[in-house]
Amino acid sequence: MRTVQLAREHGLSTQAVRNHEAAGVLPAAARTAAGYRVYDERHAASLRAYLALVGGHGYPAAREVLRRVHAGDVDGALARLDAAHAALDAERAVVETVAGLLHRLGGPAPVTRRGSEPISAVAHRLRLRPATLRRWERSGLLRPGRDPSTGHRRYGPDDVRDAHVVHQLRRGGLPLAAIAPVMDELRGGGDPSAAAAALDARRAALARRSRSALAGAAHLHALLELVGA
Incomplete structure (x- = not known):
């Protein structure tokens, strides 16, 4: 031909x-x-x-x-x-891990700044660059506090948890815009169906790729x- x-x-x-x-x-x-x-x-x-x-x-x-x-x-x-x-298969496992994580951690998160960490420590723990965490903060996904004397970011336990969840969702392939409703639900202020819909959309995309x-x-x-x- x-x-x-x-x-x-x-x-x-x-x-x-x-x-x-x-x-x-x-x-x-x-x-x-x-x-x-x-x-x-x-x-x-x-x-x-x-x-x-x-x-x-x-x-x-x-x-x-x-x-x-x-x-x-x-x-x-x-x-x-x-x-x-x-x-x-690893992507699918991440999505299911995130679903389980959100189920276990769902509901309002206590806000505490005791035992807070600098952005460099959190980035090192997650094997990310601090610039990535700052970008997530600009997108409204993270809300770290500030040291009143220096103005530097300080991540409390709830902030570290949020960074971990966002990291898992990104690994699962969700864009930043789709992560926002998941984080709202995790903090107890969003629509429960939004988080479920975001994960279901990712599952559907993975199913299409598998086919x-x-x-x-x-x-x-x-x-x-x-x-x-």
């Missing part, structure tokens, strides 16, 4: 197909005497696998899997796919059968 035929099958532009070939996602195409590319079922099968894997694991992982297949490194491709599945990953694995298997790998 010609470039336009392969592109049309997958709703892509002809340039996108050429880009995928240049990136190693597709094996090198044969050429006619006039220099036109000619693709076959190997290319179509590769593109099906790649696009499905993108939906499940993202562009870098999908690209690396296909590159390794076409380089003859099937074991490496399968290892990369296993790692991508493990990462997806795409499953389709991608099936298409990859078909490609490996086709090339005799």
